[in-house]
Structure formats: C-alpha cells, structure tokens
Amino acid sequence: METVKSFFETPSPARFKGIWSWLLTTDHKRIGLMYLFSILFWFLLAVLLGGVIRLELMFQGETFISAEVYNSLFTLHGVIMIFLFIIPALPAVFGNFFLPMQIGTDDVFFPKLNLLSWYLYMAGGIIAIISLFSDGFPDTGWTFYVPFSISTHTNVSTAVFAAFVLGIASMLTGLNFITTIHRMRKKQMGWMQIPLFTWSLYATSWVQLLATPVVSITLLLVIIERYVGVGLFDPSRGGDPILYQHLFWMYSHPAVYIMILPGMGVISEIIPVFSRKSIFGYKAIVASSMAIAIAGSLVWAHHMYTSGMSDTAIFVFSLLTFVVAIPSAIKVFSWVATLYKGSIQMTPPLFLALCFIYLFSVGGLTGLVLGAAGTDIYVHDTHFVVAHFHFTMFGGTGFAFFAALHYWWPKMFGRMYDFKKAYIGAILLTGGFMFHYVPMFILGLQGMPRRYFDYLPQYAKGNFFAGFGAAFMIIGIFLMVINLLITLRKPMDAKADPWGGTTLEWQTPSPPPLHNFVTEPCVLDYPYDFTGVVKKYSKNTKGE
C-alpha cells in the first residue's frame, strides 16, 4: 500500500501540471481541497469582521467605526458566513472529498459539473467583493428585506446577484450528490448500509435542489424591483412586502437545515468511532435526517410572527416548528446513547463533537422559545435571536466543521496534527463561545435589539464581557487552523486508518490514490460494525 501514488502526485486529467492540475481538475478530492482553502479564507475573513463588530460594541457610542460602516460590516459578516461558509462548508469540502469514497466509487457522477460549481462559488465570492468597491456594500443585513433593500442607495443589486450565483453552485452540487448516491454506489451497498454522513448529504442535497430556486428567483425580483420598479412588494401598487419574506424564508429556513444536516452527519460518524461502539438507532437517525429535511421545509414563516402575518398562519407555523424538534432530539438522544457504556477514546474530533452536542442542544432548545409565537413576539429581533442562531449555526455547524477537519485531516493530507494544540484551541474556542454568546441571550431577554450600532447604558456590562469571549474565540480558531496548516510542512505520517473507523474511506491509504481505492473496498453488512476494529485493537494492546 505504501508504494501507491496519492492523488496529490497524479493529476486528473493527467496532461495538466502545476497550478493547472488544480484549476482544471475533475478529481473530486482536489475540488474538495480547493473548496477547503477558499472556504477557510472566507471564514477567517468573516471571523475578523465579526471581531471588529464586537470590538465596536464593547463600548457605548462610536468607538472606531461609523454607524454606516457598522451596518455594512454586519451585512458582510452575515453574507460571507451564510453564503460563502456555512452553506457550502461541509457538503462542498467533506461531501466532495468523502461522499464518493464512502459509497465505494471513484468520483462523483458529473465531475465537470463539480468543477463548474467551484468556479460559480468563486465567481459569487468575487462578485460580492466587487459590490464592496462600487457604491458600498449593502446595509440591509443578509436577509435583504424589502422595502429597505429596494430603496437603499447601497449596492444591493450586485450583492444579491452574488448570492444568486452562489445559489446555482449550491444547487449543482446537490444535483451531483443525489445522482452519485443513486447511480454510483457499490452494488453490495443497500440503502441501509450507507454511512450516516452520506445519508445526511443526501437529505441536504434534496433541500438544496428544491429550495434554492425559490430564493434565486426572489433575489432576481429584488434586482428587477430596483431597476424597473414593477411594484411586486409595494402595497400602493397591489404588491405585498410580506410576500418577499415568505419567498425569502421558503429557502432560508430550509437553508439552516442545509447548514446543520451535514454537521449532524459528521457527528454521527465521529461518535461511534471513538466510542468503539455501533451507533445507536441507525435507522432512526436516517429517518430523522429525511424528516428534518421534509419538516424543516414547512416552517419558514416562524421568522415572521411580528411581520403582520395572519394569526392563523402564526398558529400553524408555530405548531409545525415544534414538530421539527422531534427528529433533532432523536439524533441527540441517539448520540448520547451511543456513548453510553462505550469504550471512549478522547481525541480532538470527539472533543469537538461533544461540544457540538451541548451547544447545539442549547441552540435547539432556545429555538423553541422563538418557535412559540407568544415568547417570540417578546424576544423577536433582539440579541436573543443572534445568540440562538450562533449557538445552532456556529456551535452546531461551525463545531461540526472543525470536528470534521480534525477527523478527516489525516485522511485528506496524510499527516497527523499535534493533539495538545488542537485541544487548547478547541477549549479556547468553546470557552470563548460561551462568554461571547451567553451574555447575548441575557441582553436579548433584557430587550437589546439586534443590528443596533449603539445601546442604552443598562446593556453596557453584557456587551463589554461578550467582547472578551470573542477575543478568546478568535485566538482558539486561529490556533486550531494554524496547528493543522503547519502539518503540511512535515512528511506524511498518517496511517490508512488512524482512528479505527469502519466506513470505506478508512480502507484506503492516507492520502488516497487518484481512483480512491487500491483494492476493491469491502462493504460491511452493517456500516458501524466495530467487531473487527475491537479485535485489532485488543491484539495490539496484548502485544500480538
């Protein structure tokens, strides 16, 4: 196995060398890595922007940026984090790299379309940057709500077009994954033998495919309104401003499941591996992924309780919102039950996965406060919402992204990282996270509105403390990323299966060869059967 050339040494197509072997590649692994580095760039940029926002909020009044710059910064932070980081992070990086491997095939169904998706993603990012330097970045927030987005003088059209292009990239990736899972699985792999990460990508892909066109059209309507002024959202001309919110959230609420479902898939991979125990409730987790995808598409209007929607709609959407909590809870209980009486081996990926479970649970439970119409009206558009959203999206998807990065890094690059630095980074991140967002929950309950540049004196203490949390968090993130990146300078030392995993990607060398497998991978009857792994490890500990 040691003599096999990795995909780093074998370009695909073979005729391209150097930078062209990356920019024109159709190899899903190279495309996954190109996504990884571009997504990391955007993520770190948006983290720093978030840090600037938090620094400004540490003290009352104008500290070092103006109110206009503040508005553009939180919009930019939101747009980058949502459209350029959280939505593509797990599917585009780890989905691209590992989905074909987990189902025992050599690539995705449409390799060229896959590369096109990456170019569209990059084009979307570049268009967003262009909007920064032409009439200023929008000050609307990432939701681009009308009528403000239609009347503001900032460059909404270009930013909205960037989101439109990114939406196409997302849809094409979803289409590619659905087709790959249906058509390219190993023959021996039935639906109930598919690893849970791949299952979560399957559920995600359907949401990407079905919901993204809605927002794409809606964003185009905003551009049309700005240039032509048809009056689609203008009541004086027979339009309806709430219609925009319906259309926007029809995508953007399912989009939070596009963001979280692959994260849940990652956790479902990590927990059994480091518990050396079959995952509890495999079928229930599969069913809950699909249930989240379906039920999550029916609850969009719970973002609109205070918008002037009818009471009947508020009742129906509030009821449906509580339904989504059930499949999410099934997953959390299954992960905890998997850990129960397992032979737990603590590693950085498991540590981050455990943090995920805690933070996501808090985020999920505070979501019920917002899902219930009565309490939502009290905390709507306050810092409570900001804290809840960051607990689910950053505490959830963000932590899952880092857990995945630490779990699959040795497989992707063939290099193991320093555990101690990873732990310190993860602890700083988690501790900073709590110090940053818990005060926001309290500030929200006290009534501090979100997206405000300045605040009343009673909110000063909470904002001051949150600033320190942000600083710890940023240091933790950079420490973890640098700890991983510096491994690229050392020789490849990772084993084919450093953790004792059972899914197919661990049956190939690290990093994998161009066509993923040296010999035909062996599909287990049950994808999380650790009998062989336990035997192997007990032999090693007995010195055999």
Place this chain on the structure above:
Amino acid sequence: MKITQALHYFEYKTLFMVLLALLALTGITVSVSFIDLGKFNVWIALIIASTKGAIVLLFFMHMKYEGRVLVFSFLGTIFFLGIMISFTFWDVGFR
C-alpha cells in the same frame, strides 16, 4: 464505474404531434385571454400552462419512459411546490 442506460428514440411523427399540441395550446391561451371570464381567466391560463409543461416533461424530457425513482423525485418537487404555494395561503387567506 460503467453506467448502462436505455435510450429512447421518438419518431418524427410523435415529436411533430407534440409540437402541434403545444402550438395549439398556446393559441388557446392567447384566444381565451380576449374573453372576459372573470376569475376563471387565471385558472384556465394556469391549467393550459400546466398541461403544456406536462407534455414537455413527458415527451421532450423523456419522463414517460423513466424509472420509478425519477418519477417519484419529480412528483416530490411538485408536492413541495404545492406546499410552498398553499401554506402561503394560510397567511394571505386569513389576513
């Protein structure tokens, strides 16, 4: 991985008939728009457009000859579109 796929060929006659049907339905849409049928104008236009869409899907896009997975996938998208439109009416209808 080798993918086997059955190819469907249409006779020119079938394609021509489909084209004629689409043109005829377009003609009907235009003609009906000149007759004032009150709120039924919209319904008729929508039904004709849906029929045209169905013909394009079944013949030009080969859905008539595809397996269950694709048919279910397509029906799933229609189902969700239906939900998105109808659930919005919980708001508009009761406002």
